């Protein structure tokens with residue numbers, strides 16, 4: 001079955017439109033800048049989007065990427081003999097910036113939300129055991145993601161199942177009318193021989209307290225499992241809503257107009273049918289009355305004769 005967001009090469013030409021939305025936007029914005037200067041201004045002005053910048057504490061060499069549950073930056077060194085940029089504590093507990101909670105609707109199971117406001121650019125590591133793809137672990141691929149080295153070569157998969165410290169495995173996938181708050185990157189941790197491996201994910205928008213940290217698994221993930229993609233945001237744990245595109249809005253309006261017309265037609269037809277029915281009934285009663293009158297006349301005649 002397809003794993004979460006198949007990433008073929010790297011972010012900018014990833015085949016998954018959902019996950020790479022923001023990245024392609026960035027790409028357009030960065031390449032667009034040059035062309036905007038040289039070409040005429042007939043094109044619509046695009047809002048320039050700067051690539052998300054990781055927070056300063058995630059640029060420190062050899063230090064843990066996580067933040068504590070109280071918001072402070074972790075001051076520990078990365079765990080020894082480990083490629084994942086977390087200290088021993090945060091490998092076990094997961095980044096304190098987020099927490100795993102149960103969605104109010106049990107259909108969604110566990111989800112990942114921000115413990116406090118987080119800035120766009122914040123990075124999380126989706127990590128787990130590095131495993132070879134075998135028919136056996138194919139059965140257990142719900143949470144696996146592909147592990148790439150040099151952006152191209154795949155060295156098995158990252159399997160976080162049973163590792164509670166990898167909180168990223170609980171991040172939900174947004175529904176069709178919602179935006180993701182995270183995207184996947186081509187930044188991988190591990191080697192072709194390491195036991196664990198990881199890939200960094202990055203916030204593509206600011207996230208408020210209790211807002212969901214979610215990334216698209218890709219349509220194939222849902223199709224392969226026969227699961228319908230539904231919206232996952234709720235009052236308690238929201239996700240940003242996608243605005244309705246003008247074209248879609250037009251389509252919706254057109255559909256509604258057609259439906260109204262269809263209803264009107266059906267109503268008219270029903271009214272005509274009822275009218276015909278009424279007319280037939282009236283004809284029938286008139287006929288019956290006539291018959292009865294004739295019968296009465298006959299009887300009277302007979303009676304008259306008998307009396308005579």
Ligand SMILES: [Zn+2]
Nearest residue numbers: 064074087090
């Ligand atoms: Zn730490």
